[in-house]
Amino acid sequence: MNPKYEALFTPFKIGEVEIPNRIVQCSMGGTTLFGWLEPSHFDLEGADFLLKRAKDGVGLVLPGMQVIRDTMGRKWLDSNRQMYRVLKPYMDEYHKTGSKLFIQLAGGFGRSMAVTPWMAALGKNDLLNKLASPIVDVQYACASASATPNRWADGLISRPFTIEEIQEMVWHFGATARKLREAGVDGVEIHAVHEGYNLDQFAIANMNFRTDQYGGSLENRLRFATEIVQSIHEQAGDDFPVSLRYSVRSCTKGWRKGAMPYEEFEEFGRDLAESEKAVKILQDAGYAFLNCDNGTYDAWYWAHPPQYMPDNCNLEDVEHIRKFIDIPVACAGRMDPVKAAEEIAAGRLDAVAIARQNLVDEHWITKIKEGREDEIRPCIRCHNGCFNFSKAAGTENMQSLGDSLHLARCALNPPTMQHNRYKIVPTKRPKRVAVIGGGVGGMESALVLRKRGHEPVIFEKDGELGGLFLTASAMTFKENDKDLIRWYRDEIRRYNIEVRFNTEVKDLADLRSSFDEIVVCTGSVPRNMPQIKGFEKTMDFTELLRDRRIEDEKLQTVVFLGGGQSSCEAAYDMVYNFKKNPIVVEYGNDLVAAQATCLANTSFLRDALEYHKVPVYLHSTITEIGDGYCIIKTPDGEFRQECDAVVNGVGFVPAPIGDKGPHIHRVGDCVAIGNLRTVVWRAWDVCMRI
Amino acid sequence: MKKAIRKLLFLVCFGAFAWLLAKLAQRDEVQEKLFEILGEDTYLAILDKVRLGGDLLMWPVDFVRALLP
Numbered sequence: 001m002n003p004k005y006e007a008l009f010t011p012f013k014i015g016e017v018e019i020p021n022r023i024v025q026c027s028m029g030g031t032t033l034f035g036w037l038e039p040s041h042f043d044l045e046g047a048d049f050l051l052k053r054a055k056d057g058v059g060l061v062l063p064g065m066q067v068i069r070d071t072m073g074r075k076w077l078d079s080n081r082q083m084y085r086v087l088k089p090y091m092d093e094y095h096k097t098g099s100k101l102f103i104q105l106a107g108g109f110g111r112s113m114a115v116t117p118w119m120a121a122l123g124k125n126d127l128l129n130k131l132a133s134p135i136v137d138v139q140y141a142c143a144s145a146s147a148t149p150n151r152w153a154d155g156l157i158s159r160p161f162t163i164e165e166i167q168e169m170v171w172h173f174g175a176t177a178r179k180l181r182e183a184g185v186d187g188v189e190i191h192a193v194h195e196g197y198n199l200d201q202f203a204i205a206n207m208n209f210r211t212d213q214y215g216g217s218l219e220n221r222l223r224f225a226t227e228i229v230q231s232i233h234e235q236a237g238d239d240f241p242v243s244l245r246y247s248v249r250s251c252t253k254g255w256r257k258g259a260m261p262y263e264e265f266e267e268f269g270r271d272l273a274e275s276e277k278a279v280k281i282l283q284d285a286g287y288a289f290l291n292c293d294n295g296t297y298d299a300w301y302w303a304h305p306p307q308y309m310p311d312n313c314n315l316e317d318v319e320h321i322r323k324f325i326d327i328p329v330a331c332a333g334r335m336d337p338v339k340a341a342e343e344i345a346a347g348r349l350d351a352v353a354i355a356r357q358n359l360v361d362e363h364w365i366t367k368i369k370e371g372r373e374d375e376i377r378p379c380i381r382c383h384n385g386c387f388n389f390s391k392a393a394g395t396e397n398m399q400s401l402g403d404s405l406h407l408a409r410c411a412l413n414p415p416t417m418q419h420n421r422y423k424i425v426p427t428k429r430p431k432r433v434a435v436i437g438g439g440v441g442g443m444e445s446a447l448v449l450r451k452r453g454h455e456p457v458i459f460e461k462d463g464e465l466g467g468l469f470l471t472a473s474a475m476t477f478k479e480n481d482k483d484l485i486r487w488y489r490d491e492i493r494r495y496n497i498e499v500r501f502n503t504e505v506k507d508l509a510d511l512r513s514s515f516d517e518i519v520v521c522t523g524s525v526p527r528n529m530p531q532i533k534g535f536e537k538t539m540d541f542t543e544l545l546r547d548r549r550i551e552d553e554k555l556q557t558v559v560f561l562g563g564g565q566s567s568c569e570a571a572y573d574m575v576y577n578f579k580k581n582p583i584v585v586e587y588g589n590d591l592v593a594a595q596a597t598c599l600a601n602t603s604f605l606r607d608a609l610e611y612h613k614v615p616v617y618l619h620s621t622i623t624e625i626g627d628g629y630c631i632i633k634t635p636d637g638e639f640r641q642e643c644d645a646v647v648n649g650v651g652f653v654p655a656p657i658g659d660k661g662p663h664i665h666r667v668g669d670c671v672a673i674g675n676l677r678t679v680v681w682r683a684w685d686v687c688m689r690i
Numbered sequence: 691m692k693k694a695i696r697k698l699l700f701l702v703c704f705g706a707f708a709w710l711l712a713k714l715a716q717r718d719e720v721q722e723k724l725f726e727i728l729g730e731d732t733y734l735a736i737l738d739k740v741r742l743g744g745d746l747l748m749w750p751v752d753f754v755r756a757l758l759p
Binding site: 035038039041072073401402405406421425428660662665666682685686688689690 | 718719721722725726729730731733734737741742745746748749752753
């Protein structure tokens with residue numbers, strides 16, 4: 001092992017419990033032991049995943065958050081005795097790994113509840129909500145400290161919890177912790193004075209207008225959280241360690257408005273000064289560990305940082321807060337293991353909390369221990385498979401039903417949390433397979449085929465592997481995407497897969513005699529809109545980003561036709577890194593209004609473009625493109641915009657080659673335009689059955 | 691009475707047949723064959739629906755399980 005990681009592999013203590021190393025797997029919604037949205041039960045898929053993580057060497061595993069009262073079914077978590085009976089032998093097996101497991105118990109979502117359209121309809125109607133309440137009580141699920149607006153659904157206001165409801169919940173935290181301890185669980189983590197969840201809404205003055213003992217002073221606002229730890233110690237024992245998920249700063253400017261990492265702003269939530277006092281109160285109440293980051297649902301990109309956020313984005317604040325307490329502190333949020341090891345060695349941090357990397361590469365810790373860190377598949381923080389709660393102006397949570405039922409799957413690693421659906425089964429009939437196209441779809445297909453025992457050959461028309469993803473990854477902040485391409489190229493080499501570069505296949509018939517199967521992965525081409533006068537003058541993303549026209553001094557004012565993710569990312573790169581003047585013209589009512597893209601990612605782009613004062617024209621289009629200008633049509637009329645270029649951001653269309661037929665398969669954007677998840681999962685779906 | 695027994699027998703046989711069919715369909719060789727016969731588009735569309743159906747079916751099962759003592 002490289003000595004720079006050594007500090008990560010030293011033990012530390014939470015209360016009286018020794019954690020074998022400094023790597024904490026953060027809780028991720030969906031990786032639950034007792035089910036996610038379903039009524040509580042022992043979840044075999046979650047249990048399998050968590051045990052694998054312990055076997056890989058995670059020191060402390062925190063399964064996904066478990067609401068103390070089921071959202072669906074409304075049963076208290078301590079009521080299902082069968083679940084705890086199954087948990088006991090599981091914990092015996094788990095402890096053989098040496099890892100420790102704390103279960104994260106949640107006080108609910110409050111106004112952050114990601115309501116879908118049907119839930120919003122129930123929540124806004126007292127009668128409907130009453131009728132549905134034996135199964136789902138949306139008004140209870142959204143109840144908060146005070147009457148505050150829901151993060152997702154316009155017009156849905158949380159009702160305040162009654163004192164009796166709070167105290168009932170406090171008691172059940174203690175009762176659940178006692179049962180968990182009896183089943184062999186090592187500790188619990190309370191979720192959360194963090195990320196704008198329910199307990200955080202009690203803690204933040206601008207979200208808590210109560211006049212009883214749970215509102216007003218900081219001590220009162222933290223009373224819910226302090227009573228919970230006291231109830232746990234009363235019922236489960238004083239020596240049962242209780243961790244707290246904690247946001248040092250809210251980084252929030254107002255309802256649904258987050259702050260950029262480099263922005264000076266007036267804090268709407270918890271600021272650093274208040275946090276210094278809060279951590280002391282929480283420590284004195286009995287919390288033994290603080291698992292920290294920043295943010296709220298209104299500034300979601302702090303707690304779930306996409307690629308646009310800097311590495312270790314919460315570290316400075318977390319290390320600051322550690323100076324005010326004696327209990328150990330972990331930091332989450334795009335943590336670089338090398339940096340974390342340095343900070344731990346220097347005594348500025350106690351543990352590193354890492355989440356999504358555990359989904360994308362189940363052996364990343366083993367690879368570090370064995371000095372094979374180059375083989376670690378990087379997380380690109382897309383949230384497409386694991387956490388794709390999405391929202392645009394006027395919508396509720398747009399996530400599909402299938403995704404709502406299955407969080408914590410991985411766009412790049414399909415077997416994660418669905419190991420019975422996606423697996424490598426060696427073939428009994430090895431075949432020669434031609435893979436046309438060396439983009440992500442082609443490379444993933446070739447890898448799956450090779451691992452199964454087939455003999456794939458990749459035909460790539462260019463001189464390098466990567467395809468259209470080379471363009472997508474060309475932006476300044478897309479270091480993880482660039483790492484992913486490097487990883488794919490290394491894997492193709494490691495698996496000794498033949499690649500024929502600079503070989504464009506135009507007719508599949510040429511390959512039929514030498515190959516048993518053909519997989520077409522030829523991707524997509526930019527959409528053409530000839531109805532727009534002068535459309536042929538537009539620049540495509542490859543020209544702008546991969547060919548580095550973005551650096552051209554002559555290119556100062558650029559109009560993006562279309563406000564999708566690619567346009568907004570490129571516009572952000574232009575304004576932030578190159579100090580140029582992008583303008584975005586979008587036909588719809590919001591930017592990046594895609595169902596499968598996480599709100600953490602999209603809200604960053606929307607907030608960033610607003611912060612940088614990028615002109616955005618919604619409900620608008622371009623009617624004419626000329627030399628040095630374009631005509632923008634808005635609801636208020638048309639105007640001429642001087643510009644150096646117009647970028648074609650209206651999307652892509654599939655570009656398959658050849659006809660469909662027996663032994664000819666299609667993977668990726670040449671089937672339908674999607675994202676990396678649709679490309680990679682389809683590659684598995686197809687290549688698992690060849 | 692006889693009619694009820696016959697109905698019950700039919701249901702048991704039907705259930706056993708469906709269970710056997712489901713088990714058979716899960717075998718890798720059978721999946722490969724279905725993929726070949728149906729073509730990838732039809733096969734993957736059906737698979738998608740079957741998976742979602744399975745997930746939705748598990749919800750009431752978990753619900754009942756949670757109610758059990």
